[in-house]
Amino acid sequence: MTSALPDSAPGFDQPIAVLKHCHDRIRKQLATLEKLVPHLAAHGADEQARQAAAAVIKYFDQAAPLHHEDEEHDLIPMLQATAQGEDAALLAQLAPAIVAEHHQMDGMWQGLHEQLRAIADGSAATLRESEVRRFADTYGAHMAREENQLAPMAKRLFSAGQMAQLGSAMQARRGIAAAVSTGDAVASLRKDYGQATLNEHEVAADPIVQFNSWFEQALKAQVNEPNAMSVATVDGAGRPSSRIVLIKQYDVRGFTWYTNYDSQKGRQLQENPHAALLFFWPELERQIRIEGRVERTSEEDSDKYFHSRPLKSRLAAIASAQSMPIADRQALEDNYDAVARQFGEAPARPANWGGFRLIPERIEFWQGRRSRFHDRIVYTLQPDGSWARGRLQP
Structure with missing residues (x-):
């Protein structure tokens, strides 16, 4: 239900493209959330469901709030300072609605979060479909409004300097340092630690x-x-x-x-x-x-x-001669199809x-x-x- 490899993201020198990329990631998480409802009904809170629930929680707890802050603290204020005439009039209607929807979706997420947390730890196997549907529909309409009205306005009105300012603010919000362009970039990477301590007299004996x-x-x-x-x-x-x-x-x-x-x-x-x-x-x-x-x-x-593994994982374990060479991906897929036909729903x-x-x-x-x-x-x-x-x- 989740993708193993993340999509390649644009750099912060293209801040509007980064915001669109965030929307694409949100859509993937919403799709996972929607798939989780029938999966739970069919398989319960199995390993695949628990991992999917944890991934959705991680995204909407961490990445989504940063995206909302990008818009509320940087994109919208910069547009309000720049827009004139019809653009200003449209923004006067659009901005309060976008911020209100952020708060509305945050409220919806709190209810879903509790359900997903129980699924992730295996203590429950139900997810209320009506709440999932309402959350996904609200987010979908919200993102469409931003992509059809807010983003085009920013692309049209912002100068190169304003785009750089927006990108720098978004980058700083995520704690990402500006790129180093010298040959010493790797050697200069450094992070100082300081969250906790470890004392030999306080750790467990075992x-x-x-x-x-x-x-x-x-x-x-x-x-x-x-x-x-x-x-x-x-x-x-x-x-x-x-x-x-x-x-x-x-x-x-x-x-x-x-x-x-x-x-x-x-x-x-x-x-x-x-x-x-x-x-x-x-x-x-x-x-x-x-x-x-x-x-x-x-x-x-x-x-x-x-x-205890999902059926497809069991079939893949049989189909793959792990670490051995194979001609191409198609040959691998053919092996899997042959195993699926041979063993069906109950492979040993x-x-x-x-x-x-x-x-x-x-x-x-x-x-x-x-x-x-x-x-x-x-x-x-x-x-x-x-x-x-x-x-x-x-």
Whole structure:
């Protein structure tokens, strides 16, 4: 229900195009919201529904308010200072209506937010269709009015200097620095951290308990993909590789993800059953490094998770010989179609697909601090099964 890859966005040197791009993203989120209603009725709050609900919440909680501020604090005031005659008369009618609609849609969103939050955490599986329809219709008419009347007026009236002023204000609102045009741009990228501290006397004695605490905080903070982690493996010749996967379970036994056992990481773990995981949550200025031995999960656990996945994901797992070359995308699609015809609605888990569990031996919690003087607390597994805890220098 959501797109994996974002559309390419225009730069802030084209502020009206950026506003239109925001509208396009809003339309995609509204489409996801509308699709969610029948999906919930058919499948309940499954993983796909929970992810879709979380994505919609993230957008309308964070991006949409910035877009409204662009219009209320910059675009409309600049037009009011510039427009004359018929343009001024039209703007006098249009501007109050646009601001009023922003407040109206904010009110509608609050009701939907509560429903979506329950879907995202799996505690409910209903979404009131009438409220979704009213929200989508109101937003659609609102965006059409802006695109048909407000945006053309700005394009016609604003000078190049005014466009640059508008773009700079929108860019600053998002905390985005102006582009650096020198060859030292990458080296000059720098962010000072200072949201929190990490004290060895305050963290939990058990690193799994500490991980759970931080993970729950990441969920509450609506971190982007908090369950995404880098998995680094090494082959028999000592050559490393890494990729991003999604953690599916963590407990006292370790950290679990699922994949094709014949994939590159699967083959490397067969040769060298050790790996390193990395969670990076920039919104909280935190990362967690986990190292240890890897084993396969039981067939029962793998079956249970496989059958909890959406049907299309199960079919894709069968159709794809992960990490192996293929002629083109069409060949991949043909494989999927053949599998769908063969297995229908009840595909069995293939023997070469299942879970890996990393049993941790070392877990480091990193909290960003000012001037690169970061906090680093590391837990090391002892021979008796206990954990030693200490501080590392940044």
